[in-house]
Amino acid sequence: SSELTQDPAVSVALGQTVRITCQGDSLRSYYASWYQQKPGQAPVLVIYGKNNRPSGIPDRFSGSSSGNTASLTITGAQAEDEADYYCNSRDSSGNHHVFGTGTKVTVL
Amino acid sequence: QLQLQESGPGLVKPSETLSLTCTVSGGSISSSSYYWGWIRQPPGKGLEWIGSIYYSGSTYYNPSLKSRVTISVDTSKNQFSLKLSSVTAADTAVYYCACGRVFDYWGQGTLVTVSS
Numbered sequence: 579s580s581e582l583t584q585d586p587a588v589s590v591a592l593g594q595t596v597r598i599t600c601q602g603d604s605l606r607s608y609y610a611s612w613y614q615q616k617p618g619q620a621p622v623l624v625i626y627g628k629n630n631r632p633s634g635i636p637d638r639f640s641g642s643s644s645g646n647t648a649s650l651t652i653t654g655a656q657a658e659d660e661a662d663y664y665c666n667s668r669d670s671s672g673n674h675h676v677f678g679t680g681t682k683v684t685v686l
Numbered sequence: 687q688l689q690l691q692e693s694g695p696g697l698v699k700p701s702e703t704l705s706l707t708c709t710v711s712g713g714s715i716s717s718s719s720y721y722w723g724w725i726r727q728p729p730g731k732g733l734e735w736i737g738s739i740y741y742s743g744s745t746y747y748n749p750s751l752k753s754r755v756t757i758s759v760d761t762s763k764n765q766f767s768l769k770l771s772s773v774t775a776a777d778t779a780v781y782y783c784a785c786g787r788v789f790d791y792w793g794q795g796t797l798v799t800v801s802s
Contacts, residue, residue: 611788613733620782620792621733632790664733666789673746675723675735 582610582665582678589684590655598650600665600678608668610648610678612641615662624663625650652683660685688713690783690793698777698800704770708783708793715764717741720786724757724768726779727795734779739766773800 582602590596600610609628613621623632625641638653648667652659665678694706708722715722723738737747739757747755756769770777780795 613789615733620795621789622792623786623788623790626788626790666733666735674748675738677725677733677735680732 582667582676584663584665584678584681586679587682587684589686590652591686592657593654595651595653596655596683598652598663598681598683600648600650600667601646602667602676602678603646604667604670604676605643605646605648607670608672609643610641610665610667612639612648612650613664613666614659615664616660621664655683655685657685659683688785688791690785690791692781692783692793692796694796694798696797696799698773698798699802700774700800701772704768704773704777704781704798704800706768706781706783706796706798708766708768710764710766710785714761715759715766716761722757722759722766722785723783723789725782725784725789726777727782728776728779736768736770736781775800 582600584600611626612624614624615621624635624639629641640651642649663681669676689711691709698704721738721740724736726734737755737757739745754771759766778800780797782795784792
């Protein structure tokens with residue numbers, strides 16, 4: 579399967595920890611990358627590879643993977659973390675990309 | 687720091703061809719480290735990968751769009767382009783260009799509406 583499935587929405591209290599998951603068969607072979615998208619803006623890469631953050635991304639963002647599931651964890655969520663989050667990876671062929679269905683994170 | 691900027695018509699008629707260009711600044715499109723891609727997002731919906739082109743010239747397209755999509759590179763202008771033929775209202779979306787080893791860098795996006 580080339581699909582990546584995410585929970586549609588999660589909520590987290592300010593300062594608490596939230597985990598966003600992405601499930602798909604291809605994740606057994608390929609790492610996921612994670613993107614944050616705020617309303618009206620382009621997506622921003624927040625995690626890639628095993629657990630790498632681009633320059634400027636706070637260290638409260640971390641990534642992990644097990645079996646067919648990749649996870650993005652926000653430890654100590656801030657109000658500015660409220661956004662849509664998408665995972666992205668390759669499909670089983672390795673040549674095509676696929677985005678997850680997206681998760682809306684609300685910070686309470 | 688790479689910067690990408692999409693350009694092209696904001697309105698396309700049904701059955702016509704959508705054409706967009708992404709201009710790259712701050713680096714060379716000939717970089718062997720990166721691939722260059724197009725992603726779209728219909729209003730209120732999620733991201734959809736359209737296709738990518740690699741420094742080798744190899745192209746890969748979303749199977750659901752493959753018959754209608756062409757992505758090409760113009761190294762002399764440091765640009766890459768998207769053509770999507772036979773468009774319908776379902777192709778109305780914000781179109782993004784992006785590049786990197788993953789999609790590290792993104793353009794701001796451009797809304798393309800398909801309507802007569």
